[in-house]
Amino acid sequence: xxxxxxxxLKQLFPSGRRLPFFTIISIMxxxxxxxxxxxxxxxxxxxxxxxxxxxxxxxxEVQIRGxxxxxxxxxxxxAIAQVPAVxxxxxxxxxxxxxxxxxxxxxPVIQGFDLERIRQVIPLERYLTAGALDDLDxxxxxxxxLLAESLGVGxxxxxxxxxxxxxxxxxxxxxxLPREVRVAGIFRIGHQQLDSSTVICSLRLMQDLYGLxxxxxxxxxxxxxxxxxxxxxxxxxxxxxxxxQALTWFDANADFQAVLSFERNMIFFLLTFIVVVAAxxxxxxxxxxxxxxxxxxxxxxxxxxxxxxVAACFCFQGLFIGAGGTVAGLxxxxxxxHYRNALVQFIASFTMGQxxxxxxxxxxxxxxxxxxxxxxxxxxFSIIASTLAGLIPAWRAARLKPVEALRSE
Numbered sequence: 001x002x003x004x005x006x007x008x009l010k011q012l013f014p015s016g017r018r019l020p021f022f023t024i025i026s027i028m029x030x031x032x033x034x035x036x037x038x039x040x041x042x043x044x045x046x047x048x049x050x051x052x053x054x055x056x057x058x059x060x061e062v063q064i065r066g067x068x069x070x071x072x073x074x075x076x077x078x079a080i081a082q083v084p085a086v087x088x089x090x091x092x093x094x095x096x097x098x099x100x101x102x103x104x105x106x107x108p109v110i111q112g113f114d115l116e117r118i119r120q121v122i123p124l125e126r127y128l129t130a131g132a133l134d135d136l137d138x139x140x141x142x143x144x145x146l147l148a149e150s151l152g153v154g155x156x157x158x159x160x161x162x163x164x165x166x167x168x169x170x171x172x173x174x175x176x177l178p179r180e181v182r183v184a185g186i187f188r189i190g191h192q193q194l195d196s197s198t199v200i201c202s203l204r205l206m207q208d209l210y211g212l213x214x215x216x217x218x219x220x221x222x223x224x225x226x227x228x229x230x231x232x233x234x235x236x237x238x239x240x241x242x243x244x245q246a247l248t249w250f251d252a253n254a255d256f257q258a259v260l261s262f263e264r265n266m267i268f269f270l271l272t273f274i275v276v277v278a279a280x281x282x283x284x285x286x287x288x289x290x291x292x293x294x295x296x297x298x299x300x301x302x303x304x305x306x307x308x309x310v311a312a313c314f315c316f317q318g319l320f321i322g323a324g325g326t327v328a329g330l331x332x333x334x335x336x337x338h339y340r341n342a343l344v345q346f347i348a349s350f351t352m353g354q355x356x357x358x359x360x361x362x363x364x365x366x367x368x369x370x371x372x373x374x375x376x377x378x379x380x381f382s383i384i385a386s387t388l389a390g391l392i393p394a395w396r397a398a399r400l401k402p403v404e405a406l407r408s409e
Contacts, residue, residue, distance in 0.1 A: 029278030030325025038333030046367030112206025131185025322386025
């Protein structure tokens with residue numbers, strides 16, 4: 001073992017003594033920074049991953065949108081079927097309506113699907129908590145759970161739907177009565193916004209409500225496992241008529257995803273300063289060590305130790321502190337992630353309460369998704385920062401001349 005490495009280990013972990021206070025504090029500082037960076041990136045990644053899964057489960061990996069209401073022609077259908085990555089596609093139409101039950105109004109988004117084809121694209125049955133998808137017909141709807149709860153209606157209840165078509169008819173002095181439909185089921189996705197303002201119906205019912213006749217707004221597309229959404233979109237755009245445009249799930253929700261990505265990167269950037277502060281504390285402690293051990297450093301130089309070897313001794317100390325702090329921080333971070341929901345419920349019970357947490361943050365459980373590349377970035381950053389923290393003390397120690405150092409009191 002090279003003597004600078006051996007001496008660095010001995011200074012950090014002296015034999016026959018307890019772990020020095022300086023070593024403990026330095027490792028803890030780096031470890032806390034690593035743990036917070038890991039938890040924050042995993043939680044923000046969890047939000048993004050869960051939102052991605054929800055989007056795919058409710059829209060498919062690719063969505064074909066008409067620039068205006070379009071016809072579901074054979075040309076469009078054949079163009080979609082020609083793309084090898086496409087597993088299934090289902091037409092849809094959507095809009096906003098007013099829903100009323102016993103004088104309780106709501107203004108949800110209503111989505112109409114082809115009931116024979118939607119099962120191949122969107123796993124609606126997975127999210128049903130009451131009723132059955134087979135009970136859905138042209139005179140019934142499926143409500144999201146929080147919407148049904150706010151209206152006070154259950155499966156079998158009758159609700160009235162008011163559409164914008166009624167206003168257009170009124171302009172022509174025509175009267176169009178609201179459509180009364182039966183609640184055939186209730187679903188819960190797990191996201192507050194979707195669970196509080198979504199209605200699912202048949203495509204024919206949606207076309208009647210908006211006066212679309214046989215027109216649709218687009219297609220939800222499910223891709224084969226492992227298919228690249230961007231490549232599928234490029235292939236679809238090359239075959240689709242100009243009236244239609246294909247978008248990946250990410251592009252279809254680009255604004256929201258951009259905000260989420262910006263928040264994640266900003267939180268990661270701000271938390272890096274914790275590791276930077278820990279690195280400055282390492283620098284300060286090692287500088288004190290250089291001052292306290294000036295005579296020992298001079299003795300090493302007098303015995304033939306080169307300046308670069310003396311400097312390497314202090315760089316190795318920063319490296320060991322960084323490696324130890326990183327390992328401790330990863331362990332602490334994964335432990336916090338494992339018990340994250342219990343910790344959130346404990347904190348919420350003393351502050352705003354679990355119901356408020358669900359209301360404002362729109363998730364019943366705190367999601368977490370750790371990307372391997374994020375872990376690699378955190379590990380590399382913390383070790384490099386800790387190693388660089390030893391550069392100033394190393395430079396200070398390397399500049400000491402043996403004769404002047406041995407004279408030091």
